[in-house]
Amino acid sequence: MDEDEQISSHEQVFELPEGVRLDLGVTEVLEKSRSFVQGLITKECVLVNGLARKANYKIRQGDLVKVIIPALRESSATPENIPLEIIYEDEDVLVVNKPQGMVVHPAPGAWTGTMVNALLYHCDNLSGINGVLRPGIVHRIDKDTSGILVVAKNDFSHQGLAAQLKAHSMERKYLALVHGVMTEPSGTVDAPIGRDPSDRKRMAVVMQNSKQAVTHYTVVERFGDTSYLEVCLETGRTHQIRVHMAYIKHPIIGDPVYGPKKNQFGIQGQMLHAAHLGFEHPRNGSWMSFESPLPHRFAALLEKMR
Numbered sequence: 129m130d131e132d133e134q135i136s137s138h139e140q141v142f143e144l145p146e147g148v149r150l151d152l153g154v155t156e157v158l159e160k161s162r163s164f165v166q167g168l169i170t171k172e173c174v175l176v177n178g179l180a181r182k183a184n185y186k187i188r189q190g191d192l193v194k195v196i197i198p199a200l201r202e203s204s205a206t207p208e209n210i211p212l213e214i215i216y217e218d219e220d221v222l223v224v225n226k227p228q229g230m231v232v233h234p235a236p237g238a239w240t241g242t243m244v245n246a247l248l249y250h251c252d253n254l255s256g257i258n259g260v261l262r263p264g265i266v267h268r269i270d271k272d273t274s275g276i277l278v279v280a281k282n283d284f285s286h287q288g289l290a291a292q293l294k295a296h297s298m299e300r301k302y303l304a305l306v307h308g309v310m311t312e313p314s315g316t317v318d319a320p321i322g323r324d325p326s327d328r329k330r331m332a333v334v335m336q337n338s339k340q341a342v343t344h345y346t347v348v349e350r351f352g353d354t355s356y357l358e359v360c361l362e363t364g365r366t367h368q369i370r371v372h373m374a375y376i377k378h379p380i381i382g383d384p385v386y387g388p389k390k391n392q393f394g395i396q397g398q399m400l401h402a403a404h405l406g407f408e409h410p411r412n413g414s415w416m417s418f419e420s421p422l423p424h425r426f427a428a429l430l431e432k433m434r
Contacts, residue, residue, distance in 0.1 A: 140195045144187045148337065150176065151183035154195060156322050156337035159366060173198065204260040205234045210246035215276065215418050220285040220411045222251065222264070223278050225420050228397045232268040232277070234261050247279060254279065255286035266290055267300075267364060272382075275302070275402025276420045280410075288410025293364060299406030302359040302369060303348075303422065305399035305429065306378040307388065310355045314346040317372040321365040330385060331367045333375045341365045343372040351433045354381065358403075369400060381429075393429060401426055
């Protein structure tokens with residue numbers, strides 16, 4: 129989820145670890161910014177055992193936290209005539225190939241030129257489950273990641289696709305170029321991800337206030353000081369592949385946040401591409417599988433290394 133959005137009105141009820149600050153605990157559960165959560169607390173939209181508490185309230189054993197997310201107040205995203213590379217479309221779903229550099233949905237700093245703006249121009253209807261700023265968006269990939277996304281054209285298909293994501297039955301495979309030579313042919317990173325306590329704009333492998341994250345990888349090719357990987361997501365946390373690769377000391381080449389500050393290859397954007405997507409059609413149950421070829425910038429760097 130993006131930092132400052134408010135999605136369609138709903139409530140969440142959950143427990144938090146004993147001793148954690150109320151604002152910090154709720155921030156981790158909602159995957160929102162701390163300032164957003166503190167605003168909810170100030171408006172008494174966060175209740176502990178039915179009572180409003182201050183942000184620094186320390187959770188006690190047995191406390192039940194209820195969060196009320198106010199209804200969306202932002203105006204709807206506007207349709208824009210932006211070309212889309214459509215791989216597949218029917219009355220329920222749309223599969224698109226997102227270019228590197230395109231933001232998926234409007235957010236502070238990127239209100240126009242997003243995939244949602246393009247989708248609204250192309251489609252008469254999209255699912256409304258994720259609110260007016262994210263119509264049809266079931267899952268997303270980072271601005272600087274290219275590749276396949278499935279979009280829901282109605283609430284029925286959105287619910288079906290979201291259930292597959294939650295059950296980890298949707299296949300999502302990425303291709304990545306990473307720093308360093310991996311000696312093992314394959315591996316799994318099973319390390320929880322949450323907000324970086326020293327920088328709230330970043331994610332990190334942390335043991336507290338985090339969620340389980342599992343990434344599988346296979347080495348496709350090795351070069352002098354880099355490795356070419358196929359990466360399979362079991363879970364889908366924010367920046368998961370980027371964080372996990374950096375955690376095992378093999379950050380994505382070109383990653384401006386989790387990689388080396390020095391860009392030795394002189395490239396724009398990270399070398400991470402959503403190459404494969406597989407899911408069960410939410411209407412008829414048939415298995416659907418899609419592939420996206422490497423974009424030119426990625427393929428050119430790969431060829432240069434060879």
